[in-house]
Amino acid sequence: MSSTGVVYDQRHELHKCLWDETFPENPERLFAVCDRLKNRGLFERTTSIECKPATEEQILLCHPSSLLEKLKECRNAPDAEALENACKQFEEIYLTQDSFDCALLAVGGAIEAARAVATGKCRNAFAIIRPPGHHSYEANPNGFCIFNNIAIAAKQMVKEFDLKRVLIVDVDIHAPQGTLRSIADSEQILLISIHNYMGGAIWPFMKETNYDYDGNTINVPLNAPGLSDAEYLAAFQHFIIPIAVEYNPQLILVSAGFDAGLGDPLGGQKVTPPCFGHLTRMLMDVAEGKVCLILEGGYFKASFVESAEMSLRALLGDPLPLLHIHQRLCPTFIESLRCCISHQAKRWKCCATISDLLQQQQTASDSEIASRSLSIFVGQPIFEHFERIIRDHRCSTRNWFPVRPREKEEALTKEIEAISANYKLESEPETPLISLEALLFSQETHQKALIEMMKNIVDHYSRFEQLKNSHILTLLSGDKSKTG
Ligand code: Q9C
């Protein structure tokens, strides 16, 4: 029986921020995951997959040669200052003299892992690589991502094995605008992503990451913080997995970011580590288990290390801790999922069935307003603001992220430890089922959802000093003094 493959390469540590040690995407992330997997005796149960640098031809599947030339220059940069200045043309990217080669290795690692699964050499695999990739597209490295590892790997697999259906599932909390754009021209690839959206008031401020995007990307936009296992299970059980089954992929690549995890400083959501294991296991029921995880984000060590362990345990077929679901689903989330299901009903039978049910309910509740799906996007002014900064080469990666106070870190670490201290390993591997009833439409949910979403939009919008007096904010917050 073939085993679980793992890509891990020490050389990834050469990519680091030379001018800001507190930058969240750092080499420590990989050491920490690797240490944990070793300490728990998991590494020795896997097959090591060798990490080879990608070829330039492979990079060109998603990026122009002009980008390769530009990035290659960093090999010869005289010092850190020169590198820091060069980085100001990219959004949230740092580079060292070795970054270009590390980025080639990351793409290569994703390809090698995907190939091992596609050929059946490994049953499934986990590529533990960095820099991450899912934000990068064309000539735009951004959001800590240099090349789009997963999109290149998907295209390479299609090309190499003449695959007709490759599914990418993205669970990183940030919307994968890079993957979305990189695969838009590939009929053989489908992307499904669940990510923060907040009415468009959150990075990358793009409307195409909302539920009503049409193309080979399916989005599950989240418009509230603090979501947890119940919401993620519901999204998987009632939307993502049914579509995956209907699509019937030959291979699944997962953008495995753990920044939706509890305590993540960038994510704002609260998915527990075992839940990541359960999500992985659900995907293993599709594509005959041909699942390849490719690491993306995750910035709170106590959390992502545990999440990575649980994901690998799922791949290995180990028992997973039982999930304890007690809270009710967040109304804003229910509303998002309702919009997703209705929107996808025209293309997916599984959604049409639920959508019919929802429609009957809505007709019965005889409220015209309640039945309307709103598509909100308030991100344009913020998007343009950042576009100007990039155009003028003013992007800084120095002191960009506020460091959390130690007490806060410690309290969150304790919270994770309390969860892991209470693990009950399943004798029968089962994931709790979120009842469809909890998701069904009600006018009250709909109204609560919209009010809550507006609050979140205002909250996110207010973080931008420059936009404090903007029209949208004035309107949303109902500031009478300004609307006159
Ligand atoms: N001021 C990954 O997780 N930063 N990348 C948003 C805007 C974007 C994260 C803050 C963070 C990108 C792979």
Ligand code: ZN
């Ligand atoms: Zn992320």
